[in-house]
Amino acid sequence: QKEVEQNSGPLSVPEGAIASLNCTYSDRGSQSFFWYRQYSGKSPELIMFIYSNGDKEDGRFTAQLNKASQYVSLLIRDSQPSDSATYLCASPRGSAQKLVFGQGTRLTINP
Amino acid sequence: EAGVTQSPTHLIKTRGQQATLRCSPISGHTSVYWYQQALGLGLQFLLWYDEGEERNRGNFPPRFSGRQFPNYSSELNVNALELEDSALYLCAASERGETQYFGPGTRLLVL
Numbered sequence: 001q002k003e004v005e006q007n008s009g010p011l012s013v014p015e016g017a018i019a020s021l022n023c024t025y026s027d028r029g030s031q032s033f034f035w036y037r038q039y040s041g042k043s044p045e046l047i048m049f050i051y052s053n054g055d056k057e058d059g060r061f062t063a064q065l066n067k068a069s070q071y072v073s074l075l076i077r078d079s080q081p082s083d084s085a086t087y088l089c090a091s092p093r094g095s096a097q098k099l100v101f102g103q104g105t106r107l108t109i110n111p
Numbered sequence: 112e113a114g115v116t117q118s119p120t121h122l123i124k125t126r127g128q129q130a131t132l133r134c135s136p137i138s139g140h141t142s143v144y145w146y147q148q149a150l151g152l153g154l155q156f157l158l159w160y161d162e163g164e165e166r167n168r169g170n171f172p173p174r175f176s177g178r179q180f181p182n183y184s185s186e187l188n189v190n191a192l193e194l195e196d197s198a199l200y201l202c203a204a205s206e207r208g209e210t211q212y213f214g215p216g217t218r219l220l221v222l
Binding site for chain 1 (some may be wrong): 142144146153154156159166167169199201203205208210211212213214215216
């Protein structure tokens with residue numbers, strides 16, 4: 001079992017709808033999670049991070065963490081074509097705080 | 112404030128050659144992480160440098176090495192290049208233990 005798992009997609013969502021991206025993890029000791037957005041051919045860009053159980057909102061983005069279920073998600077409201085990208089879920093590991101990434105979910109927003 | 116920078120943007124080498132990739136972190140960020148993103152393999156942790164020392168390395172052979180300079184910039188060296196080393200190499204910087212911000216990456220092609 002991979003430490004961080006994501007559905008690779010592709011996930012197709014109509015413009016204006018809510019896009020829901022999911023991530024599960026195997027290490028119950030994981031404390032924090034990061035969502036990065038990566039456009040094709042570009043480097044990952046931080047969207048948001050979450051440490052505590054529950055929801056964290058930032059503009060159109062909401063991250064949700066459920067430590068009991070070992071599940072973290074990212075909701076994108078009012079999806080725009082510019083949201084079309086691969087979304088990476090990551091969690092730091094060990095004293096190095098190296099990021100362990102899921103394989104990413106490719107999201108396409110259809111106009 | 113300038114972000115993380117990397118050079119060169121693209122690098123073409125042949126098998127057996129050596130490649131040198133460079134990274135300059137955000138001012139005040141002393142930790143530099145190197146990741147490899149090969150096609151179909153996702154983002155893999157390579158190396159972590161902090162305060163001039165190699166602190167941790169991922170599951171990569173010793174021909175992947177590097178260093179960190181007194182100004183916290185870093186260099187990744189890949190010796191005896193193999194075809195499968197073709198990938199996007201990403202540098203990320205952070206204040207120790209904090210959120211990692213990625214540079215634009217160096218795309219290495221080994222022929």
